[in-house]
Amino acid sequence: MQQSNVSYSYSGSQVTLLVVLRILIGWHFLYEGVTKLLNPSWSSLGYLADSKGIFADMFQNWASNPNAVRTIDFMNEWGLTLVGLGLIMGCLTRISIFGGIVMLGFYYLSHPPMVGYKYALPSEGSYLWVNKNLIEIFALAVLYVFPTHQIVGIDRLIFSKKYNKSI
Amino acid sequence: MSDSNNISRRNILKAFAAVPVLGALGFGVLRKKNYDNDIRDQIVKELGISYDPPVLPTIEGVDKSKPIRVGIIGYGIRGEQLMRAAGFAHPKTIDQWREAAEKDSKDHRLEDFLAQEDLNLQFTGACDLFDVRAQEAMEACSNVNRKGSKEQNTLTCKRYRTYQELLAATDIDAVIIAAPDHWHAQIAIDAAKAGKHIYVEKGMTRTIEEVFQLTDAIKKSNVIFQLGHQGRQTESFIKAKEIIDKGLLGKISLIEVCTNRNSPNGAWVYDIHPDASEKTIDWEQFQKPSPNKVPFSKERFFRWRCWWDYGTGLGGDLLTHEYDAINQIMNLGIPHSCVASGGVYFYKDGREVPDVFQAVYEYPERDLTFMYSATLSSDRDRGKMIMGHDGNISIGGELTVYADQESTRYKPLIDKGVIDPQIPIFLYSPGSKRIDAVTSATAKYFAGRGLLYTYRQGKRVDTTHLHIKEWTDCIRTNQQPSCNIDQGFQEAITAHMATVSYRENVKVFWDPDKQQVLKGKSLKS
């Protein structure tokens, strides 16, 4: 894995805030995943069926195929959980961030907040083009280019022995 | 302590620094889960009702090996639907569905139809008074293999010009009657006399006298009779009965049911077929049982529901479905009295029957009022609502029970915060894996919009198919189906009470001893 040297020059408060941001996003993912795992009647079906926008056909097709729904349910339950664990623990963090961005990308594309789209599930705020999914995507992207997993996280042990020693 | 020890210890500390976060989350999740479980357990214990789907009655020992030979009488809008539900679609319909499915993979009509259980029926005879439809009926009746028009072109079904000839045929065991209301009683009585089993559409008869005549004829015969309220097969109605039988709503004082439509089609302004003429339609036969004879009229032939000579208005056409649903759930029976009102307020197109219609029924022995309210010019859906002192239930595709804010029974639980009158204490979405008192807001919202669970098993089941299946299963096992003549008697008398009240502008009463509908003067209850 490519190692950047940015981390050398973080100030204490920069490290703290970046790690806190990582853990908060991780918490969000993990709790979303765990509640789905714990609720046997949870399904992505309704969400998929309610898709709008240019990819709506694809998402709705998946909704009408029970096998696809089962697979998507499984991938969401475990994807959210594992990404959450990865972010909080700083374990395989870059893969987790990448996975998180992909999942959020799907959520964003299936329910884009465009003018004139109305969804069955009312959102708790008002959005135009930019919604929380999009912001979380870019927050993850920031974490990707300002990594902290080798400062606080299990990745310290997994990657770059040399770097750890030199601290 | 050595330096390198120090470093590796700090290393480990920094590697696992976030573990307490996981601990906190785990703790939080457990607490929330226990809290939810506690609430659910307490509610379940209090309600004593299972969260499983209702046990649907099944008929045991059905031997399908011998086909039942059926004749269709009346192949209009409903006749076509009934034939499809019985497994016989017109080849052109199959073509259209196939084309639609090729264009749009979400269009499952063909798939669903092909997946429908084969009831082993043969449609050997068809009768309709409009040549175009009679021809189509024969083609649909012959399509036993569910093929499109390229693969299916032999006719195996006979057309009869009159239903009497059809009833005289020896190769017919049973008939489906989907002619307009003014013909139901006469055709069904003659069918019973001819020993043919009967599936007849609602409203059961056009007049009160016919209700008695038909009931008499069926009781004297050995035929299996099913009235066309396919709502009998709706899962949520069966679950609602379970809930009400358990007394979860407390004393029920008011029931409100409605019809809301808002289109010309919904208001019975149907298209007039381009080939319709005096040559292609047997008008004299059509109007035979109607009290007033008029010259040939395409409007009357296709839009017969708008005239009292043929139809029964909102009372017979749509109130009957709503009433039958509640009668199924609560065994209401015939009411003590009825007052109805309304008018032609929107569709001033020459029709006689009102397009806005209200009927209020009293059941003093049950201490409750049953109220029907309908408009054909507003789509505002009001659902079915049963209101009790301890709770209320609204019934649609899904079923929702709320505790009443002022309930005596639930007061302790409301005070403790276990029951929140704003949140359903019971929610049932047919097809969902289970019913849940604490499902997420999301799931509830989707279910309420009918978005959920429609495709869960990959297919939707048509209630009309189930209703016909119940009828044929009963024929094969010699049993009474769910909407038999006794239920039909109650449906028809109740509906006619509203129609009479409206048309004669009187309050009407049912005298259970004399089995009579009385007008205008009070009966002691």
Ligand SMILES: NC(=O)c1ccc[n+]([C@@H]2O[C@H](COP(=O)([O-])OP(=O)(O)OC[C@H]3O[C@@H](n4cnc5c(N)ncnc54)[C@H](O)[C@@H]3O)[C@@H](O)[C@H]2O)c1
């Ligand atoms: N259960 C339901 O949900 C439901 C839905 C729609 C209609 N219906 C009922 O079905 C019945 C038919 O309604 P529709 O909308 O199909 O009407 P329609 O006018 O479309 O069809 C009636 C057909 O019956 C034929 N007909 C009339 N008199 C006949 C006779 N003596 N012998 C043979 N054929 C005859 C006519 O030629 C016509 O083709 C009505 O009683 C209606 O209340 C029930």
